[in-house]
Amino acid sequence: MENNKTGINRFLTKISKPFVRFYNRFMDGSLGTKMSHFVMGSGNVYHGQIIKGLIYFIIQAGYALFMITCPEVNKTPLGYKAFINLITLGTQEGDIFTPADNSMLMLLFGVVTIGITLMYLFAYNSGIKSSYKADQDIKNYGKVTSFKQDAKEMLGNRFYITMLTPAALGAVVFTLLPTIFMILIAFTNYDKERQAGLKLFDWVGFDNFTAFFTNPTGEIAARFLPVLAWTLIWAFFATFLNYYGGILLALLINRKGLKGKKIFRAIFVLTIAIPQFVSLLAMRNLIGEYGPLQNFLVQTGILSEPMSFLANAPNVWTARITIILINLWVGIPYSMLLASGAIMNIPESLYEAAKIDGARKFTILRKITMPYIVFITTPYLISSFVGNITSFNIIYLLTSGNPKVTGGYIAGGTDLLVTWLYKLTIDEQQYNLGAVIGILTFLITSIVTLVTYRRSKSYKEEDAFQ
Amino acid sequence: MGKKIIELKNIYKKYGDFTAIDGINLYINEGEFLTLLGPSGCGKTTTLRVIGGFEQPDGGDVLFDGVRINDVPAHKRMLNTVFQKYALFTHLTVGQNIAFGPTIKKINPEQIQKEVKNYLKIVNLEGYEDRDISTLSGGQQQRVAIARALINKPKVLLLDEPLGALDLKLRKDMQDELKTMHKDVGITFIYVTHDQEEALTLSDTIVVMNNGRIQQIGTPVDIYNEPNNAFVAYFIGESNIIHSTMVKDKLVSIDNVDFECVDTGFGQNAPVDVVVRPEDVVLVPADKAKLKGKVTLVTFKGVHYEIWVEGPSFEWKVHSTIPQMVGDELGVTVDPYNIHVMHQAPIEIKPVETAVEV
Known part of the structure; x- marks a missing residue:
């Protein structure tokens, strides 16, 4: 295919561009720039930018020192040894007299060293760029910028770089590295028996992933699909029941001629104002075995003896349905507020235009009000679906994932992927399995988000409804 | 129809x-x-x-x-x-x-x-x-x-x-x-x-x-x-609207000067409003008119000049193709049929019969 070929070509030129630029700089550059490829900062010194050159040189010297001396923390080295350790994850098996190599720290330090190396490469490239720029400045203006000018520039035109650097560094250190670390753990057999310093753990490839689908003993695999199914059922009902319930409530409250609209709205918004964990725990006690609701049901003779609707419910579905109902009470006010906003924004003339064409109330609702609300609230719908997939508090506070299920592999009847993940890692120290669930959850939510959002009208027609 | x-x-x-x-x-x-x-x-x-x-x-x-x-x-x-x-x-x-x-x-x-x-x-x-x-x-x-x-x-x-x-x-x-x-x-x-x-x-x-x-x-x-x-005169197009006195039929005192007009039936010495469109005001040399005024502002508007002329008690807006010098003393004249006399009180609209047939 002609088209395909150019596509590949374009891809190849795109990825080769930095290397071509690197090569060109080396060939075009002055002696100083050429030198910069070996000793960082020498190009700047060559052009008389002493301070700048020194800073670059210190960076290179510091990195070299770090890599060669391999400083140790908790008897685990960083530097070049960390690369080797990242591959082996430790060789020293422990016994009563000698502790084992700490595989977890080795993995962590391997990742950290890779991060430091990437930052070094970035500085290395910018050192060459800076020397090359000095070449160009001499060619074009006959002089180079002074350190003072450069520093001023960093507070002036290039202030965004000064401001963004700490944020970017923070994102790398606190988000990117831990994420990579977590992803890597999913490919090891790091669990309760192989705690740090007691026993080595090792790379196991995709074994953890296959265990979720084709475990010979069947334990995890047998639980994974049911938990996933319940997670999706929960997310579906929690999202759409809340959504349409909110719209219905909003339609009722915003009816023309209803008196005390503000009071009604305030009553429902109160549930938002109360911290969620307070209202969830209160609800749990209210309908619990010894709570007032049970008391009432027993005394009026509807139930012969107290029965649990949540953690100790006789049937999994009793607990599941109760959770969904309680969630309605927590979630509907949000979507009501949102839908109210949309409804109040629909111009009256749209209704009049439809009415004059003969549309009845139901037709107007179906053809005008609903498309309008859905259009405006689709992004909310998507984020609330994703939020519900990972909705930890509601499940954990109401049932802690219970009632128990036979062969549950820790997962109870109402456990979602996230609460199962929490139990696996915090209670059971099955770090590898927890990491796999984390990755799978991420895949599910990102696919759902990308596909639905890109297909939604809100994305395609950003300008509509203005 | x-x-x-x-x-x-x-x-x-x-x-x-x-x-x-x-x-x-x-x-x-x-x-x-x-x-x-x-x-x-x-x-x-x-x-x-x-x-x-x-x-x-x-x-x-x-x-x-x-x-x-x-x-x-x-x-x-x-x-x-x-x-x-x-x-x-x-x-x-x-x-x-x-x-x-x-x-x-x-x-x-x-x-x-x-x-x-x-x-x-x-x-x-x-x-x-x-x-x-x-x-x-x-x-x-x-x-x-x-x-x-x-x-x-x-x-x-x-x-x-x-x-x-x-x-x-x-x-x-x-x-x-x-x-x-x-x-x-x-x-x-x-x-x-x-x-x-x-x-x-x-x-x-x-x-x-x-x-x-x-x-x-x-x-x-x-x-x-x-x-x-x-109101209609004010809202449609530009006008000079002047509180005046109808001396008798076909004679109205505008800006303290008597003008001939074509309107009748307002009675004698009745207070009226007079409407004159700016393009209907004709400026002449000062000795050729009873009403005299001084040019205070001349603005070029493309098709015509807008000229403001200060009379004894009213400032006239005039549209003319001939420019004037600010400060000049001029005479103001209006043809009788271009003077529209109307009652000062707002006019009650009579029922449908008065609507204009088209």
Whole structure:
């Protein structure tokens, strides 16, 4: 295919561009720039930018020192040894007299060293760029910028770089590295028996992933699909029941001629104002075995003896349905507020235009009000679906994932992927399995988000409804 | 022509303490292009909404073809509306918007498609069926709104400041097109605007309104040349409006100087308002006129000069093609038939009989 070929070509030129630029700089550059490829900062010194050159040189010297001396923390080295350790994850098996190599720290330090190396490469490239720029400045203006000018520039035109650097560094250190670390753990057999310093753990490839689908003993695999199914059922009902319930409530409250609209709205918004964990725990006690609701049901003779609707419910579905109902009470006010906003924004003339064409109330609702609300609230719908997939508090506070299920592999009847993940890692120290669930959850939510959002009208027609 | 299609009899409408319409009597002929003209808050849009069935009058009757329709809902009134801000359904395409009414009436889809094509042609948007509303310009959206109203085959089309949101050039083009459409479709148009020039350009009949009352009904020429009262003169075009005294029939004292005029029947020494259009004032050398004044300001306006002349007690606005020097002493003259004398008190509009036949 002609088209395909150019596509590949374009891809190849795109990825080769930095290397071509690197090569060109080396060939075009002055002696100083050429030198910069070996000793960082020498190009700047060559052009008389002493301070700048020194800073670059210190960076290179510091990195070299770090890599060669391999400083140790908790008897685990960083530097070049960390690369080797990242591959082996430790060789020293422990016994009563000698502790084992700490595989977890080795993995962590391997990742950290890779991060430091990437930052070094970035500085290395910018050192060459800076020397090359000095070449160009001499060619074009006959002089180079002074350190003072450069520093001023960093507070002036290039202030965004000064401001963004700490944020970017923070994102790398606190988000990117831990994420990579977590992803890597999913490919090891790091669990309760192989705690740090007691026993080595090792790379196991995709074994953890296959265990979720084709475990010979069947334990995890047998639980994974049911938990996933319940997670999706929960997310579906929690999202759409809340959504349409909110719209219905909003339609009722915003009816023309209803008196005390503000009071009604305030009553429902109160549930938002109360911290969620307070209202969830209160609800749990209210309908619990010894709570007032049970008391009432027993005394009026509807139930012969107290029965649990949540953690100790006789049937999994009793607990599941109760959770969904309680969630309605927590979630509907949000979507009501949102839908109210949309409804109040629909111009009256749209209704009049439809009415004059003969549309009845139901037709107007179906053809005008609903498309309008859905259009405006689709992004909310998507984020609330994703939020519900990972909705930890509601499940954990109401049932802690219970009632128990036979062969549950820790997962109870109402456990979602996230609460199962929490139990696996915090209670059971099955770090590898927890990491796999984390990755799978991420895949599910990102696919759902990308596909639905890109297909939604809100994305395609950003300008509509203005 | 000449058949009354809509009649308003003694219509009142209040919003709380605010009287939006204060007793309106009006009839509209079949096929006419009638404009309700007035400043914001004069009651013109409310009048339109009463005709359209979106508001119930607090008093009075609305007749359609001689039948009272006060209680008939909007969609059964044989009329349709083009709204100020188009009120298009942005989640539907151009074609679906236009087809909205017929679809609800469950007409067969092939027939609807044919009709949609036909009306797109009428509003000059052939081939736009599948476009999204958001991709259209303001002028195009307005055309879609007109097509959506016309496809329901109303006998009367109500237009609520439909060109208000367009820029000047586009507005002029759309005015021409609206006139052509009116001729082609042949139904009655009732048009609301606050733009006097638009009203003069488009209308067969203009109804000038203020404070919920009709000030004057007439053809554009009548309204411009023979304003009923100071408000109409002030609102339509530019004028010199001067408090004066009618000395006797055919003689009026303006700015303390007697002028001959053609009006009669005001009595002797009666207080009146006199309206003189700036282009009707003739400047002559100071010794050739009884009324003398001093030029205070000369501004070039393109077609003419706008000259302000300070008289004994009134500053005259004059339009002339001949420039004058600031500070010069000049004479002010007006031909008798260009002096319009009117009562100072606002004129009560008499019932329908006084409406001008077109």
